[in-house]
Amino acid sequence: MHLPAGTYTVTTSGYGFASRTDTVTIAVGRTETLDLALTAVAHHTVSGTVLDVTGKPLKGATVKFTDAPVDAVTTGADGTYAFPSVAEGSFHLAASPSAPVLCNGNWTGALTVDGNETVQASLPPRTDAAGTYSCAPGAYSWIDGRTKVALSGDENAEAVALPFPVKYYGVSYTSAYITTNGLVNFLSPRLGDYANTALPAAAQPNGVVAACWDDLTLDKKSSVQTTTTGTTGNRRFAIVWNNAALVSDTSVRLTFEAVFDEATGAITLQYKGIGSSALQKGSSATIGIENQAGTDALQYSFNESVLKDASAIRFSPKAA
Structure with a gap:
C-alpha cells in the first residue's frame, strides 16, 4: 500500500480477538513494516428462548448472528436455543420463524457478549412490505x-x-x-x-x-x-x-x-x-x-x- 508521508492510526480487529489500535509514522521514501499480534478473547455460551407473536415458545425458529461467523441454530420444541461458544464482542442477533410463518415477524437485537448471555427474542407482528x-x-x-x-x-x-x-x-x-x-x-x-x-x-x-x-x-x-x-x-x-x-x-x-x-x-x-x-x-x-x-x-x-x-x-x- 502506498501512502503519503505522515502519521497514521491503524485499528486491527477480527472475530475471536481483542481489537488493538497502533500508530505508525511514514517518512518520505521509506517503507514501514507493522507487525500486529492479536490477543484471543474468551468464549461464552449464548442461549435463550424465541417467543411467537402471542408470547408462546416457538419451535423451529432460526436464530443467527448477522455479523459473526457462527453457525445458525434452530429452536427446539420448547422454543429454546443455544450457541455453546461465542467470542466476546458486540454483535447483532436475529430470529425468524419457519413455515408456516402466519403472523410472526422477524426479530433483531444488539448483543454484547462479555460472559454467558441469555437472550429472549419476542417476535413482533408481521407486516406487509409497506408496513400499512x-x-x-x-x-x-x-x-x-x-x-x-x-x-x-x-x-x-x-x-x-x-x-x-x-x-x-x-x-x-x-x-x-x-x-x-x-x-x-x-x-x-x-x-x-x-x-x-x-x-x-x-x-x-x-x-x-x-x-x-x-x-x-x-x-x-x-x-x-x-x-x-x-x-x-x-x-x-x-x-x-x-x-x-x-x-x-x-x-x-x-x-x-x-x-x-x-x-x-x-x-x-x-x-x-x-x-x-x-x-x-x-x-x-x-x-x-x-x-x-x-x-x-x-x-x-x-x-x-x-x-x-x-x-x-x-x-x-x-x-x-
Missing part, C-alpha cells in the same frame, strides 16, 4: 349474520352497501362485492377466482380480503349473511359465510366471517366449526389481504392446514 397493515391472532368473538345476501351457487358475486365507509389501503369504500369463493372484493365482481393464488399477485382479482379464498359453492345448506353491531363511531360490520361447501368435496363445509371495525379500521377474520379435515383447515385456501394494485399484501397462509376452530386473525392498519 400488521397481523396478529385476535380475540375470538363470533358475530351471527342477520340479513341474507342474495348470493348462491358457484362462481357468483353480489354487491353490498357498507354501513360506514371502510378505508382499505388508503381508499374509502361505501360498497364491496362478496363472492362465493370467500372473498371480499373492493374493486369489481370479477369472477374466475376459483383458483386461489399466493398474495400478492399482479393478476386479478386485486384489492381483496381473502377470508377463505377457495373453490367454494353455496347450495341449499349454505348462505351468506351480514350484520352490523354497535353504535355510530364504534360499529362492526360482519360478512358471514355459513356452511359453504368445497366444490371438490361438498361434504366438507366451512363457516367463516370477515368483520370490519369502524373505530380502528381493523379487519378480523374468524373461523367457526373447523374440524380435523385438512381442507377445513385451509389446505387449498388463501388467507390474507392484498392492495388494489396487487403489489403488496399480508398473507396469513397459502394452501396450509393452519386454521383452527374458534379462532380469529386481526389485520390492523398502521396508526396515523
Whole structure:
C-alpha cells in the first residue's frame, strides 16, 4: 500500500480477538513494516428462548448472528436455543420463524457478549412490505349474520352497501362485492377466482380480503349473511359465510366471517366449526389481504392446514 508521508492510526480487529489500535509514522521514501499480534478473547455460551407473536415458545425458529461467523441454530420444541461458544464482542442477533410463518415477524437485537448471555427474542407482528397493515391472532368473538345476501351457487358475486365507509389501503369504500369463493372484493365482481393464488399477485382479482379464498359453492345448506353491531363511531360490520361447501368435496363445509371495525379500521377474520379435515383447515385456501394494485399484501397462509376452530386473525392498519 502506498501512502503519503505522515502519521497514521491503524485499528486491527477480527472475530475471536481483542481489537488493538497502533500508530505508525511514514517518512518520505521509506517503507514501514507493522507487525500486529492479536490477543484471543474468551468464549461464552449464548442461549435463550424465541417467543411467537402471542408470547408462546416457538419451535423451529432460526436464530443467527448477522455479523459473526457462527453457525445458525434452530429452536427446539420448547422454543429454546443455544450457541455453546461465542467470542466476546458486540454483535447483532436475529430470529425468524419457519413455515408456516402466519403472523410472526422477524426479530433483531444488539448483543454484547462479555460472559454467558441469555437472550429472549419476542417476535413482533408481521407486516406487509409497506408496513400499512400488521397481523396478529385476535380475540375470538363470533358475530351471527342477520340479513341474507342474495348470493348462491358457484362462481357468483353480489354487491353490498357498507354501513360506514371502510378505508382499505388508503381508499374509502361505501360498497364491496362478496363472492362465493370467500372473498371480499373492493374493486369489481370479477369472477374466475376459483383458483386461489399466493398474495400478492399482479393478476386479478386485486384489492381483496381473502377470508377463505377457495373453490367454494353455496347450495341449499349454505348462505351468506351480514350484520352490523354497535353504535355510530364504534360499529362492526360482519360478512358471514355459513356452511359453504368445497366444490371438490361438498361434504366438507366451512363457516367463516370477515368483520370490519369502524373505530380502528381493523379487519378480523374468524373461523367457526373447523374440524380435523385438512381442507377445513385451509389446505387449498388463501388467507390474507392484498392492495388494489396487487403489489403488496399480508398473507396469513397459502394452501396450509393452519386454521383452527374458534379462532380469529386481526389485520390492523398502521396508526396515523
